Amino acid sequence: MRPLLKYGVPAAAGLATGGYALSQGEDPGSAALAAGLGGLGAAGGLLASRKLAGRYAPQLVSKAQRGLGRIEDRLSQASARRPDGSMRADALLDLSGVAGQAADAMTERGMAKAAAVGLVPASALAAGLGGVATGAVPEALGMPGFQQVIDPEAPGSSNTLGSRMNMQQYPVMY
Numbered sequence: 001m002r003p004l005l006k007y008g009v010p011a012a013a014g015l016a017t018g019g020y021a022l023s024q025g026e027d028p029g030s031a032a033l034a035a036g037l038g039g040l041g042a043a044g045g046l047l048a049s050r051k052l053a054g055r056y057a058p059q060l061v062s063k064a065q066r067g068l069g070r071i072e073d074r075l076s077q078a079s080a081r082r083p084d085g086s087m088r089a090d091a092l093l094d095l096s097g098v099a100g101q102a103a104d105a106m107t108e109r110g111m112a113k114a115a116a117v118g119l120v121p122a123s124a125l126a127a128g129l130g131g132v133a134t135g136a137v138p139e140a141l142g143m144p145g146f147q148q149v150i151d152p153e154a155p156g157s158s159n160t161l162g163s164r165m166n167m168q169q170y171p172v173m174y
């Protein structure tokens with residue numbers, strides 16, 4: 001595997017996962033765990049896609065080519081039933097040509113790439129969520145870097161001037 005793919009994809013997925021965790025308001029420690037585990041998950045997804053595609057690609061390619069061949073046949077039969085020169089007949093012929101080209105272009109290597117397209121982001125996100133969940137343990141123990149910052153002057157806090165004015169506005173009934 002090329003080094004750019006082997007190291008670049010997991011690094012990019014780790015940065016994206018960590019950045020997303022930070023954008024959602026996670027503490028820095030949980031975001032770092034999400035980034036690290038997201039990168040590991042992407043690397044695992046790459047390896048899994050290579051193994052799966054290497055093992056099952058020949059069967060998947062033959063089934064996909066048969067299915068696309070059937071689609072091509074049905075579309076060409078449907079266009080033959082239409083009068084010549086109609087827009088529907090022309091569209092059906094064009095679609096049957098596209099299905100035939102897709103069946104011819106289907107290769108084992110392409111199937112491996114398609115598996116990687118689905119498995120890498122899914123495994124990176126799942127591992128990143130695991131990193132955020134793992135970050136809850138040190139947060140519960142009170143470790144620095146794993147605690148949410150609570151601003152007492154933030155809107156909605158009971159210490160803001162507006163909320164104190166609202167509390168004074170209503171008389172207390174005894």
